[in-house]
Amino acid sequence: MESWNQTSSDTVRAHAPLVVNRRIDEHVERCVRYMAEKGDRAEMSRYLERLEREWDVHRAVAVTTSALGLLGLLLGRRDGGRWRGLSTAAGALMLQHGLSGFSPLSELFRALGVRTRREIDLEKFAIKALRGDFERIPNEGGPMARANAALVAAQS
Incomplete structure (x- = not known):
């Protein structure tokens, strides 16, 4: 997956070791990819509720x-x-x-593994995009392309 979380002015993220940031980003990518593959709106909604409490x-x-x-x-x-x-x-x-x-x-x-608010919000917006809350995510290209498009759209 192309790098999607590069432009951050987050002080906590800037001071964290690269390996920690990468591990957190990979976790987000896995979750978004899983949601893109499943395509289950109810599961996405339950996961979003969990992210709200994180x-x-x-x-x-x-x-x-x-x-x-x-x-x-x-x-x-x-x-x-x-x-x-x-x-x-x-x-x-x-x-x-x-x-x-x-x-x-x-x-x-x-x-x-505790994330910044921005990282949590990026994942939330990516999942919302996959769920269909926004119009910028294409339906073609497979789950990987949709997951990547959702992550990029969430950051913009």
């Missing part, structure tokens, strides 16, 4: 740093303040992520 990397970082901050405060209150450094570190990670769009936690979540 957490993106920014949400995962925000929830994790908040939980670490609260944990540090709670443990620090119980154990005389030794754990407050955890709250400080969590706050620093969240500040870095908020200012730069990237933090070490982002890298960890990327390695675990």
